[in-house]
Amino acid sequence: MVRKPAKSGMKADAKVASTRKPNMREAILAAAEELFSTYGFNAVSVRDIAQAAGANPGSVTYHFKTKDGLLLEIYRRHCGPMNRRRSELLAAARRVRDLQDRLEAIVRAYVLPAFTSGSDLTGGGTRFTRLRAIMSAEGNEVVRKIIAQTFDDTSHAFIDAIHESLPHIPRTDLVWRGHFLLGALYYTLVTPERISRLSRGSADGTDAGHAIEELVRATVAALQAAPVDQGAPAPRKAPGVSLGRMLT
Amino acid sequence: MVRKPAKSGMKADAKVASTRKPNMREAILAAAEELFSTYGFNAVSVRDIAQAAGANPGSVTYHFKTKDGLLLEIYRRHCGPMNRRRSELLAAARRVRDLQDRLEAIVRAYVLPAFTSGSDLTGGGTRFTRLRAIMSAEGNEVVRKIIAQTFDDTSHAFIDAIHESLPHIPRTDLVWRGHFLLGALYYTLVTPERISRLSRGSADGTDAGHAIEELVRATVAALQAAPVDQGAPAPRKAPGVSLGRMLT
DNA sequence: TGAATATTTGGACGATAGTACAAATATGGT
DNA sequence: ACCATATTTGTACTATCGTCCAAATATTCA
Numbered sequence: 376m377v378r379k380p381a382k383s384g385m386k387a388d389a390k391v392a393s394t395r396k397p398n399m400r401e402a403i404l405a406a407a408e409e410l411f412s413t414y415g416f417n418a419v420s421v422r423d424i425a426q427a428a429g430a431n432p433g434s435v436t437y438h439f440k441t442k443d444g445l446l447l448e449i450y451r452r453h454c455g456p457m458n459r460r461r462s463e464l465l466a467a468a469r470r471v472r473d474l475q476d477r478l479e480a481i482v483r484a485y486v487l488p489a490f491t492s493g494s495d496l497t498g499g500g501t502r503f504t505r506l507r508a509i510m511s512a513e514g515n516e517v518v519r520k521i522i523a524q525t526f527d528d529t530s531h532a533f534i535d536a537i538h539e540s541l542p543h544i545p546r547t548d549l550v551w552r553g554h555f556l557l558g559a560l561y562y563t564l565v566t567p568e569r570i571s572r573l574s575r576g577s578a579d580g581t582d583a584g585h586a587i588e589e590l591v592r593a594t595v596a597a598l599q600a601a602p603v604d605q606g607a608p609a610p611r612k613a614p615g616v617s618l619g620r621m622l623t
Numbered sequence: 624m625v626r627k628p629a630k631s632g633m634k635a636d637a638k639v640a641s642t643r644k645p646n647m648r649e650a651i652l653a654a655a656e657e658l659f660s661t662y663g664f665n666a667v668s669v670r671d672i673a674q675a676a677g678a679n680p681g682s683v684t685y686h687f688k689t690k691d692g693l694l695l696e697i698y699r700r701h702c703g704p705m706n707r708r709r710s711e712l713l714a715a716a717r718r719v720r721d722l723q724d725r726l727e728a729i730v731r732a733y734v735l736p737a738f739t740s741g742s743d744l745t746g747g748g749t750r751f752t753r754l755r756a757i758m759s760a761e762g763n764e765v766v767r768k769i770i771a772q773t774f775d776d777t778s779h780a781f782i783d784a785i786h787e788s789l790p791h792i793p794r795t796d797l798v799w800r801g802h803f804l805l806g807a808l809y810y811t812l813v814t815p816e817r818i819s820r821l822s823r824g825s826a827d828g829t830d831a832g833h834a835i836e837e838l839v840r841a842t843v844a845a846l847q848a849a850p851v852d853q854g855a856p857a858p859r860k861a862p863g864v865s866l867g868r869m870l871t
Numbered sequence: 872t873g874a875a876t877a878t879t880t881g882g883a884c885g886a887t888a889g890t891a892c893a894a895a896t897a898t899g900g901t
Numbered sequence: 902a903c904c905a906t907a908t909t910t911g912t913a914c915t916a917t918c919g920t921c922c923a924a925a926t927a928t929t930c931a
Contacts, residue, residue, distance in 0.1 A: 512760030562806025
């Protein structure tokens with residue numbers, strides 16, 4: 376990480392300029408979370424984190440042993456609350472009578488905790504989700520295990536709930552579409568400025584509330600679409616340009 | 624990058640083991656493309672690339688001057704053919720009479736070139752698209768300019784074409800949904816094994832043909848969904864769990 | 872062929888990476 | 902106040918990074 380021209384004359388820390396350092400461990404965690412979720416794991420050095428937290432590089436080693444350990448602790452910190460909140464919202468959504476409303480509630484229960492945090496509300500949710508997005512792209516090995524252990528259960532629970540609302544759609548299609556939802560969610564958090572650019576200013580990609588509504592609306596419609604029956608050939612007349620499966 | 628136990632005894636290259644080195648520049652480009660699209664830009668060193676190409680690290684500097692220059696050249700190599708192909712398919716799609724079929728053809732014209740390459744067909748398309756996905760997550764500065772210059776025109780052309788097929792949907796919603804498509808596309812290429820895992824083996828995330836069909840089906844449905852009118856409050860009765868905009 | 876050019880090689884440079892460790896300092900219980 | 906413990910500091914180590922460069926080698930064309 377190179378950024379920051381760094382005005383000379385400052386005392387070399389700055390940070391939030393509130394109380395000095397009531398808990399350095401927390402400051403390091405917060406700084407690491409912010410930097411990792413912005414520039415990725417590989418692009419940020421331990422020294423970058425220490426400086427942003429107003430700490431000494433050695434302190435990072437003391438509290439978290441390794442850089443991987445620091446990342447691991449960030450995940451531990453967030454996974455619990457986020458999945459607990461998701462379970463609560465999912466349970467509430469399951470109790471909705473109307474089938475259409477229930478489906479929407481389920482999707483909302485999946486999306487919402489990704490934008491809001493259990494503990495601190497100041498963008499903590501989007502920050503951690505953005506981190507997860509970047510980590511999945513970088514293919515970090517430390518994270519891959521946590522993902523499979525912590526998130527797959529939740530994903531299965533949601534897919535099952537959706538399948539209950541849409542019994543006529545094969546589970547396979549629902550897996551694909553749920554996957555698309557997560558991809559869309561991640562991409563929106565990683566490059567929100569693209570929304571603003573392409574809409575020529577008439578939309579704000581960083582508006583979490585709007586993003587949620589768009590995500591929910593699009594996903595519910597996608598989930599309800601007719602399934603893609605894999606075995607059978609094109610059932611209707613040639614759909615416009617005919618370039619069906621010409622690869623792999 | 625650390626990977627590879629590296630069997631001792633080999634001559635330190637291996638590579639594809641076809642003809643020796645007819646064009647080292649191409650070999651370096653191919654190796655860089657493969658490594659970048661797998662591990663990301665930051666995690667791969669120039670030495671990694673040189674070794675994978677059976678070249679000397681100095682050769683990389685000679686041909687591409689800097690590591691950024693190498694990345695730039697990869698983009699230059701692919702952007703032209705891919706966008707040309709997209710334009711062709713889009714033009715063909717626009718000529719489809721039936722409105723429903725036309726919409727599907729347009730979406731297909733957007734998705735298909737991301738999976739197939741103009742020049743070499745051996746996964747070249749998915750490899751470059753996966754690279755773009757990772758680069759957008761890593762927030763690489765060199766790439767950001769190319770994106771805005773090269774891809775925004777194409778994106779606008781597709782959004783406009785979609786808007787013609789769906790005049791009653793505000794452009795803003797179509798921007799969001801097109802954005803979701805790209806995110807879903809990227810995420811599918813970056814973590815295809817998640818599809819296989821969650822579907823418990825009944826689906827293969829690396830099956831490009833299937834992925835395209837699922838993407839097209841889901842996206843067409845999402846595009847056709849009723850717009851999210853931002854100003855107005857919830858039009859229907861409380862949609863299940865009532866947690867509308869409680870953030871930002 | 873021979874000279875001009877293009878490419879490859881191997882080694883080196885300074886910068887920065889993650890981590891370790893002993894000394895210095897802050898903290899809390901008695 | 903004192904001591905045991907927890908934390909912070911400064912520094913140092915080794916490894917690897919991107920890039921550079923002169924010498925060696927391959928290629929091309931008059």
